[in-house]
Amino acid sequence: MNALRDALLPAPPAARGIPRIAVAAGGMLAALLMAVPVYAWATGDAYVLTMFSRILVFALAAVGLNIALGYGGMVSMGHAMYIGLGAYLVVLLQEAGIVSGWLQIAAILLVVAVVAALAGWVALRTQGIAFIMITLAFAQLFFFLFVSLKAYGGDEGMTLPQPSGFGPLTGDRTALYYALLACLGATVYGVSRMVRSRFGLVLRASRLNMRRVNAVGTAPLPYRLTAYVLSALVCALAGFFLVNLTGFVSPAYLAWTVSGELIVMVVLGGVGTVVGPVVGAVGLLLLEELLKGWTEYWMMVLGPLIVLMVLVLRRGLWGLLPAARGDGAEARE
Amino acid sequence: MSPLLSVRGLVKRYGGLLVTDQVDLDIGPGEIHAVIGPNGAGKTTLIHQVSGEVRSDAGQVLLDGRDVTRHPVAARAQAGLGRSYQITSIIGEFSVLENVLLAVQAVHGHNFHFWRPVTATPALVEAADRVLALVGLLPVRGRTAGLLSYGQQRQLELAMTLATEPKVLLLDEPMAGLGPAETQQMVQVLQGLRSRYAMLLVEHDMHAVFALADCLSVLVYGKVIFRGTPEEVRESPAVREAYLGDEEIPA
Numbered sequence: 001m002n003a004l005r006d007a008l009l010p011a012p013p014a015a016r017g018i019p020r021i022a023v024a025a026g027g028m029l030a031a032l033l034m035a036v037p038v039y040a041w042a043t044g045d046a047y048v049l050t051m052f053s054r055i056l057v058f059a060l061a062a063v064g065l066n067i068a069l070g071y072g073g074m075v076s077m078g079h080a081m082y083i084g085l086g087a088y089l090v091v092l093l094q095e096a097g098i099v100s101g102w103l104q105i106a107a108i109l110l111v112v113a114v115v116a117a118l119a120g121w122v123a124l125r126t127q128g129i130a131f132i133m134i135t136l137a138f139a140q141l142f143f144f145l146f147v148s149l150k151a152y153g154g155d156e157g158m159t160l161p162q163p164s165g166f167g168p169l170t171g172d173r174t175a176l177y178y179a180l181l182a183c184l185g186a187t188v189y190g191v192s193r194m195v196r197s198r199f200g201l202v203l204r205a206s207r208l209n210m211r212r213v214n215a216v217g218t219a220p221l222p223y224r225l226t227a228y229v230l231s232a233l234v235c236a237l238a239g240f241f242l243v244n245l246t247g248f249v250s251p252a253y254l255a256w257t258v259s260g261e262l263i264v265m266v267v268l269g270g271v272g273t274v275v276g277p278v279v280g281a282v283g284l285l286l287l288e289e290l291l292k293g294w295t296e297y298w299m300m301v302l303g304p305l306i307v308l309m310v311l312v313l314r315r316g317l318w319g320l321l322p323a324a325r326g327d328g329a330e331a332r333e
Numbered sequence: 334m335s336p337l338l339s340v341r342g343l344v345k346r347y348g349g350l351l352v353t354d355q356v357d358l359d360i361g362p363g364e365i366h367a368v369i370g371p372n373g374a375g376k377t378t379l380i381h382q383v384s385g386e387v388r389s390d391a392g393q394v395l396l397d398g399r400d401v402t403r404h405p406v407a408a409r410a411q412a413g414l415g416r417s418y419q420i421t422s423i424i425g426e427f428s429v430l431e432n433v434l435l436a437v438q439a440v441h442g443h444n445f446h447f448w449r450p451v452t453a454t455p456a457l458v459e460a461a462d463r464v465l466a467l468v469g470l471l472p473v474r475g476r477t478a479g480l481l482s483y484g485q486q487r488q489l490e491l492a493m494t495l496a497t498e499p500k501v502l503l504l505d506e507p508m509a510g511l512g513p514a515e516t517q518q519m520v521q522v523l524q525g526l527r528s529r530y531a532m533l534l535v536e537h538d539m540h541a542v543f544a545l546a547d548c549l550s551v552l553v554y555g556k557v558i559f560r561g562t563p564e565e566v567r568e569s570p571a572v573r574e575a576y577l578g579d580e581e582i583p584a
Contacts, residue, residue, distance in 0.1 A: 196450040198438050198457075205424055205435050212422050215384070216436040216497050217410030223444060 021321050026275050029282070033181055037174045049173055050245070055285045056180040057242045062265040062277035063187050064234025069263065070272035071195060072227045073207030074124070077132045077259050078139030082232040084254030085112055086239025088146060091249050094161050101164035108236050116232035120225050139256055146251040157250020164244055180241050184278065187234055192274045194230075203227050204272075264306060270316025279317045335398065336361050337531040338414075338501045343382055343392035345375075345555075352378045354555040356392070360501065360531045365523075367534040367542045369566075370552035376535040377419060379552070380505045383533065384416040385409045397500060410439070415499025419506040419535075421486045423493065425479025429470055432478050432489055433461040436496035461496060468492045468522055484515040491522065502532040508541050520544055543567075551575070 033052070040049040061083055068074040089108045098104060123134040147155045162171075169175040194200050206213045206220035213220045243249045252258075261284070269280025287305070291298035313319060336359040345353040352375045360366045368376050381387035383394055385406040393402045394409075401409050410416075423432050434451050437460045438444055451457060465471045468488040473481065478489060491507060507523070508516045520541050523532070527545070536542050542549070542563075549566045551559040559572045566572055 190447075193450075194447045196452065197448055198444040198446040198451045198454070200447075201431060201435055201438065201451050202444045205427070208424050208426055209422060211386075212418075212424065212493070213435070214406040215386075215410060215416055215418075215422070216493060217407050217439040218435075218444065219405070219407040226445070 019321070022275070022318075025321055029275070029278065030185065037177050041174075046173070049177060051285075051289060053173070053177050053180060053241075053245050055282055056177070056184055057238050057245060058262070058265060058285060059278045059281035060180065060184050060187060060241070061235045061238035062262055062269070062281045063184065063191060063274075064231045064238065065262045066266050066272070066277045067191060067194075067231035067234070068228050069231075069266055070276075071200065071203050071207065072224055072231075074224065074228060075132050075263070076123075076135040076228070076231075077256065077263070078119075078135035078137075079232070079235050079262055080256065080258035081139035081142045081254050082112055082116065082235035083239035083242060083258065084142060084146065084249075084251070085115065086236035087243035087249045087253050088152070088239075089236075090164060090240055090243045091152065091158065091160055094164075099162065099165040101166045101170075104164050105237070105240060108240055109233055112232055112236035113229055116229045117225065120228035120232075124221060124224055124228065136256055136259070139254060139259060143251050143254040143256075146254065153250065155251055157248060157252070160243055160247045160249065163247070164240070176241070176244060183237065183241070188274055188278065195274065199223060199226070267310055268306065268313075268316055270318035273316065273318045276316050276318035283317055336395075337397055338383070338533065339393075339395040339398075340383060341393040341395065343379070343394070344390045345378055345382055345387060346390050352555050353382060353389070356552075356555070356557055358533070358550065360533060362531055363528050364547050365527055365532045365534055365545050366548045366550065367536060367546035368550045368552050369536070369539070369542055374552040375555040376552055377505055378555075380416065380503050380533070380535055384414055384503050410497055410499075413498075413500035414503060415494040415497045415501070416503035417490050417494040417505060417507060419509050421483075421490050423478045423486055423489050425477070427478055428474070429465070429476055429478050429481065429489060430458070430461055430474040433464055433474075433492050433496050434458070436493040437461045437464070440496075440498050464492050464496045467495065467525075469518075484511055484518075487511060487515070487519065488522070491519075495526070499530065502526075502530045502534075504532060504534045504536070506536055507534070508536055508538045516541055 033056070036052045037049055040046060061079065065076065065079045068076050086108050089111060090104055093104050093107055098107065119135070119138045123131055123138070126134060146152065152158050164170070166175070195204070202213060202218055202220065202223045206224055210220055239253065242253065265280035265284050266277045267280070268284055269278065270276025288298065288302060291301050295301065338358070338360040340356060340358040343353050343356045344351070356379060358366065368379060370376055378387060382389045385401075385404060389402065393400060395401070396409070396412050396414060399412065401412050401414070404412065424435070427435070430452065434457055437457050438451065441457060462471060462474070465474050468491055470485060470488055470492060473485065478486065481489065487507065487510070494502060508519055511519060516538055523545055534542070534545065546563055549561065549563060550557045551566060551572050553575050558575055559566060559569050561569070
C-alpha cells in the first residue's frame with residue numbers, strides 16, 4: 001500500500017529534500033570555513049583566525065535567534081542578553097572555582113534555560129510591538145545589572161582569569177575555532193531536522209496562522225516558549241565561545257545594538273531559512289571588516305548598503321539561490 | 334437519545350447590542366442542525382461562542398454531557414468540537430499534506446518531537462491521506478495550499494476540520510464563495526459525512542441548507558424565532574415575514 005501510494009502520488013515538498021544547489025552552496029561555505037585555520041597557519045596571519053572565530057560566534061547566535069524570529073515569528077530585540085549571560089557566567093563560574101569547560105557549559109545552559117523560560121513566559125503573553133519592547137526591556141535590565149556590578153568591572157568589564165578548561169586543548173585558538181565550527185554545523189543540522197518535525201510544523205504554523213493552530217486543538221504557547229528557550233540556549237553557547245575568544249567580558253556584549261545586529265544578520269541572510277543566518281553573519285561582518293579597512297566613516301557606507309540589500313533581496317542572500325526560491329514551503333526548508 | 338452538543342441560554346452582548354439572545358440548541362448524533370437568518374443575525378458569533386473564540390456572557394456549552402463553557406479554543410477542539418471557517422483559514426505556505434498533518438498530529442499526543450520529519454511518520458501520514466481521500470484532495474497533496482483553486486481550498490478547510498477527529502462539526506458557511514458545481518460537490522461530501530458526525534451548519538445557500546438539514550433554527554437579531562424541519566420552516570408565515578422576504582426558498 002505504501003509503495004503503491006509513493007509511486008502514484010507526488011511527494012510533498014518537505015519530502016523532496018534540500019535542493020541540490022543549496023547543498024552545493026552550503027558545502028562550499030563549510031569547506032571555506034574549515035580552511036580558515038589552514039590559511040592562517042600557512043600565512044602566519046593570526047588575525048584572520050580571530051576574525052573568523054568572531055564571525056562564527058555571531059553566526060551561531062544568529063542561527064539561534066532565527067529559531068524564534070524566523071520560524072516562530074517572535075521578533076526578539078533582546079537576544080544579546082543571552083550572549084552576555086553566557087559570557088558573564090563563565091567569569092562567575094571561574095571565580096567560584098569551576099574551571100572545567102564542560103561543567104561551565106552545562107551550568108550556563110541550565111541557568112539560561114530558567115531565565116529564558118521566565119522571560120519568554122512573560123513576553124509571549126504579548127505579540128508584535130509589545131513583544132519587541134518586553135524582550136528589549138529584559139535585555140536592558142540585565143545590561144544595567146552588569147553595569148552596576150562593580151566587582152565584575154562595572155561598565156568597563158573585566159578580563160577572563162583563564163580560558164575554560166578542556167584538558168590539553170585549553171586556550172588553543174585553532175581548537176576553539178574548530179569547536180565553534182562543529183557547534184555551528186551541529187546546530188544548523190539540528191535546526192533543519194527540527195523545522196520538519198512535528199514540533200517544527202506547529203512552530204511554523206503558529207507564525208503563519210495562530211488561530212488555526214488553536215482551532216485544530218493545539219495550544220501554541222508551550223511550543224512557542226520552547227522555541228524561545230532553545231533559541232536563547234544557542235545564543236548562550238555563542239556567549240561561552242565569545243568570552244573564551246576575546247578573554248574579556250563587558251556589558252557591551254548585552255547592548256541592544258548587538259540584538260539589533262543579530263536581527264540584521266538573520267534578515268540579510270534569509271529569515272526562516274536554515275543556513276541563511278550563517279550567510280548573513282559572514283556577509284555582514286566581512287563587509288564591516290572590508291569597509292573599516294577602507295574608510296573610518298565605514299558606518300555611513302554600511303548603513304545605506306544594508307537598507308539597499310534588504311530592499312532588493314526580499315528573501316535574503318540565501319534566497320538568491322535559484323532552487324531555494326520556488327514556492328513558500330520549499331524555500332522555508 | 335441524549336444530545337452530543339447542547340447549548341443552554343447562550344448570551345453575547347457588545348455594549349448595548351445583544352448579539353446572541355438566550356439561544357438553546359440540541360444536536361443529536363448524526364444530526365445536521367442548520368442555523369439560518371438574515372445578515373447580521375449573529376450566526377457566526379454563535380459559532381464563535383460554541384468554538385470558544387468569543388467568550389459568552391451567559392449560558393453553557395455542553396459537549397457529550399461535559400461542560401466546556403470555560404475551556405479555551407484548543408481544549409474544546411481536543412474535546413471534540415471541530416470547526417471550519419467562513420473565510421478560508423488554511424496555511425497557504427504549507428503543502429496540502431502539511432496542512433492536514435497539522436490537524437492530525439493535534440490528536441496524536443503532544444508535539445514535542447524534534448527529530449523525525451512529520452512527513453516521514455507513517456501513522457500520521459496515513460491518517461492524513463485518509464482524510465484527503467475523503468474530500469478528494471489526495472491527487473494534489475504535494476501542492477502548496479496557497480496555489481490551490483478556491484474550491485479546493487474550501488475542501489482543504491473541511492479536511493483540516495475532519496482531521497482532528499471531532500464529534501461535532503461546526504461549519505461556518507462551508508459553501509461561501511463556491512460556484513454551483515462546487516457547491517453541489519460540497520453538499521455531496523457533507524451528505525457522505527452525515528452518519529458519522531453531528532453538525533452545526535451555518536449557511537447562506539438555501540438549496541444546500543434544505544438539502545442537508547434535519548432541523549433548522551431561524552435566527553433573527555440573535556434570537557431563535559422559529560425551529561422545525563425544513564418543511565415546517567418553509568411553511569411558517571412568521572419565518573417568511575421576518576426573514577425570507579429578501580431571499581428565496583426553494584419550493
